[in-house]
Amino acid sequence: MDRSELVELLSPEGLRLLDALPEWDSKADIVRTVAHLRGQGHPAGLVATVLTQSKLRAKARAKFGEFASRMLFTEAGLEQATRLKVAALHAGRFSRAGIEHVADLGCGIGGDALAMAAMDLEVTAAEADEVTAAIAAYNLTPFPRVRVLHARAEDVALGGIGGAWLDPARRTTTGGMTKRLSDAADYSPGLDFAFGLAERMAVGVKLGPGTDRDVIPSDAEAQWISVDGDLVELGVWFGVVARPGIRRAALVIRGDAAHELTAGADSEDAPVGPLGDYLYEPDGSVIRARLIGAFARANGAWMASKGIAYVTADTAFESPFARGFRVLERLPTDERQLRQALAARRIGTLEIKKRGVDIDPAVLRTRLKLRGEESATIVLTREEGRHVSLLVERI
Template sequence: MERTELVELLSPEGLRLLDSLPAYGTIDVVRAVSELRKAGHAAGLVAAALSQSRLRAKAAPKFDEFASRMLFTEAGLEQATRLRVAALHAGRFAGLRTDTDRPVRIVDLGCGIGGDAMAMAAIDLDVTAVDADEVTASVASYNLAPFPRASVVHSPAEDVNLDDFDAAWLDPARRTSGHNNTSRITRPEDYSPSLDWAFGLAQRMPVGVKLGPGHDRDLIPADAEAQWVSVDGQLVEMGLWFGALAREGIRRSALLLTATGAVEMTAEGDSDDAPVGELGSYVYEPDGAIIRARLIGDLARTLGAEMLSEGIAYLTAPTLVQTPFASAFRVLEVLPVDEKKLRLALQERRIGTLEIKKRGVDVDPAALRSRLKLKGPESATLILTRAAGHRVALLVERVR
């Protein structure tokens, strides 16, 4: 979204038009454009309204019913925190206390479209949202308008006077500038603001920092609590918490959010891996948050399991223990690793639909599936990995 589009959209006519549109997935866009133009709406306004309608539909998984009352940029939505996760961020700040009776004052530096600030304001925290991009700050202002204790400032994070705030939340921009077709930034020193600046701020006040889940673990400060968050099996972020926002005695955390609730595994640091054992009747695939937090060894010990092979994130055990922290698979057969023999084995079992999972082996599952020339009515799951250092092909069934 460009500035001129935003100005048009934020007019009374633009907002009425946007709110009058039916759900994006239910309309014929070409026909809608034609009808709206015939009704007298300017071409730019029609394009902006339909674009926002599309983004609102795309935002629904992150913002639920709130998406239908928000504005977005393409890049802002891409990096926005899911509302459910943002509520957990806000909960950390809600636990802070000041020396007076006044509410805790939080500054959200790099607020984007305002998702985290919305969650904070919704629980009556005083929050000032800051963004260096004019259009993004304007979008955040619109989204935060219903919350009287939230305000928005258009400014680089580094230029904000932080003396009036008790704590800070940072979601450094990890994409190139702009609102559409941006690309990912890989070097932390190029983030906006940079990580060195963010970590320096953490020496002055309680700070939370949102980063990508694949962020280099060697760059995690020793005094930070690092929490990896998984939503319905998808690893979505790593949060770093400093000062009073970090929990005592916890430096590694894996938090899993599912349809049935939240579960967490914590530790004072990386856990030691379990020993390598014999292939048992069950194989476990830990959730991505467990893997990134390096809590695989702790998980193994809770399951009575061992590593399937050194350095590979599969566990094995002779018996089944239900856990929310890993997917469990019952081992049906050990099949040949040789591709020709594997193809024959699958044909004999009339397997036409095959899920291929792999760790520790150089295999392209899509290309292999094509070469196997699968036919038949049966479905199966194949795990390609290593057991005690040797390649194995395991025919398994997922334990529901």
């Protein structure tokens, strides 16, 4: 969205038209919808803009729930925006630390600032991109204690502000296409600035969950968060918003329940041993936090193979930090023999999970020429360094 499109969208006509649209339906005849709106006298540019917003609002419901129906978005801003339930956790850290005024530097469309304002924190939000800053201002209009600035994070005066939250831009938009930045050195604001603020105030920094761990300062708390099975972020915390003695944390949120595994440092892997009757795949947050060993030892389990994120045990257990599988039988590792084994079991639908093997599941599934009415799951991995193929069922 460019500046002229935003101006048109924020006009009384634009906002009325957007709010009057029916709920977005991806199967609807868009050509007919456009023709209908153009027939009512609405300009072509405005019609395209409001339909894009309607689509983004529908997509945003997964992150913002019912709030999405009264918000505005950009494609890149929505992609990077924090889920509201996670933003509430960020805001809660500042609130519990007694910080009353937070600077949200690089606020994007305003998701985190919204959660902070909902907890009655005063917020100074800043966004370098003019269009995105205007959208954040619109989204945060209901909150009188929020001030939105069109400014670079580095240029915001922080006098009298007790804490800062930063979500550095990790995407760039060129020619209407959004591209993820792979190098942390290209983030805006840069990590040197973000981490440097910790010398003067409490700071939280949101990074992508796959961020190179070498960039995490040794004195920070690093918390990886997954939501309903999706690994969504790495939060790096300093000062009073970091928890004493905790340097690594894996927070797993499923529905309304949250569970956390914490440690003072990376956990040493558990010993390696032969496969037991059960196999467990740790949640992505546990893997990224390098707490697999702590998880395994807490449940009487051990590593299936060195350097591979599967643990195994002889007894079943339930844990929010892993998905469990019962090992039904070992299948051949040779592709031709594996195809024959699956055919003998009349398996036509196959889920392929793999770790530690160089195989493309989609390509292998095609080559297996599956036929039959049965469905199954196989795990291709290593046992004490050796390739194994396991027929499993979820527990």
